Amino acid sequence: MKLFDVYPLFDVNIVKGKGCHVWDDKGQEYLDLYGGHAVISIGHAHPHYVEAISKQVATLGFYSNSVINKLQQEVADRLGAISGYDDYQLFLINSGAEANENALKLASFYNGRTRVVSFAKAFHGRTSLAVEVTNNPKIIAPINDNGHVTYLPLNDTEALKAELAKGDVCAVIIEGIQGVGGIQVPDTDFLKAMRQACDETNTVMIVDEIQSGYGRSGKFFAHQYSDVRPDMITVAKGIGNGFPMAAVLISPKFTPVYGQLGTTFGGNHLACAAAIAVLDVMKEENLVENAAKVGAHLLEELKHFKGIKEVRGRGLMIGLEFEEPIKELRKQLLFEQKVFTGVSGTNVIRLLPPLCLSMQEADDFLTRLQHLIK
Secondary structure, eight states: OOOOOOSOOOSOOEEEEEBTEEEETTOOEEEESSHHHHTOSSOBTOHHHHHHHHHHHHHOOOOOTTSOOHHHHHHHHHHHHHHTOTTSEEEEESOHHHHHHHHHHHHHHHHOOOEEEEETTOOOOSSHHHHHTSSOGGGOOGGGOOSOEEEEOTTOHHHHHHHHTTSOEEEEEEESSBTTTTSBOOOHHHHHHHHHHHHHHTOEEEEEOTTTTTTTTSSSSGGGGTTOOOSEEEEOGGGTTTSOOEEEEEOTTSOOOTTSSOOSSTTOHHHHHHHHHHHHHHHHTTHHHHHHHHHHHHHHHHTTOTTEEEEEEETTEEEEEESSOOHHHHHHHHHTSOEEOEEETTTEEEEOOOTTOOHHHHHHHHHHHHHHHO
């Protein structure tokens, strides 16, 4: 049986990882500044993480959500404490798209409305509602194009206020920092105005922190730079450091109703063990602070590189926009300089390294990049 071909693949077979480095099946070492698409938060094969998962799977890998799983409450308690959202409720699931799907559904249950506001260049996932609020016609199938969504320009406060004033919008969904859209950062004043407009119109404010959350921006959530509190926050990727897991953080104003939401695999014992280990390491190794410090260093140094049109981002979520398409540059970084990076569109290199990236590793990358674009 052939695999269904959905991605163009680099001819590299990664078989081992440690910290911010990975190795292929030929023994070649690479500096990983992509983190498996922002998934690797605490570094590859962290000893505490490996031990926690190994111990859990040797005890109990899975049982259904029809019985008590005390690990779920431990995740909720720990996540609430580290994020500053200890008064919120936690719904554990499996993937980012699933998190956004459930957040949008819960919003519609809450106010009975069907319209959603999203933004230009947004990406929220590939399932039914999640892909409909994604601003990319190429991946929205006809069955998903149901007219629920109005796309607005990012940071256009007046356009947002005018749309919400119509009184029929169920929810606004926005990324803490747009990833696929090229590392576009929402303005602080825009998020504050959004919060106020949502309050005035009984519209649900959902912030998608799937890529930008879990310390990546230098704060636990990127929206915390704006000092706003969304009604729901969606997380995935870094929550499990590679083990599939996601969650919705839900404001106390939402009252659970049995049967509205549910999951088979969400919050299973192995996933929770992984999530607890991630939170252990993030706290003990000060990874949020490290992301802020090393990210600030990279952002400052990269601004002085000739050939880069614009440097955007916060913490260790960085976009490098070039005047020309970066397809060949990215290949050179991988095959000549042995550095994994991401891409947004045709002109933006995206950096999403593990949050344990050191100053030395950051400077190593700067040297390798400078060698190519000098």
